[in-house]
Amino acid sequence: MSSMIISLLSTDAVIALIVGAFVTYIVKWLASKDGEKFKKYEGWAITAVKAAEKAIPDDTGDKGARKLDFALRLFLAKYTKATGVEPDANAVGQIESWVSEIHEMLEEAGVLGRKGGA
Secondary structure, eight states: OHHHHHHHHTSHHHHHHHHHHHHHHHHHHHHSHHHHHHHTTHHHHHHHHHHHHHHSOTTSTTHHHHHHHHHHHHHHHHHHHHHSOOOOHHHHHHHHHHHHHHHHHHHHTTSTTSTTTO
């Protein structure tokens, strides 16, 4: 029974549903008062994502996770230094998702794949 549930949960349709629900949550959060306080730092997030793309080679194992970690750490360091406030664990999770979403938008726009432009 559990293998059937795991098989069902690993289908593309279910994964798409879960990702869609998560993206909806992030979009709603960004539109909220809490999300807006980070929105004004979007330039920093873009810079952090671009820096991660340069700092972590594409042939690195777990490159996606390492790039996200690099970008998140860079963003959090800049944010904490500028505001004097260290985000709590909940805010860090939301910022991580937001940075990941920014990476996705930059990738779709073709900004990260350009030679010499990233």
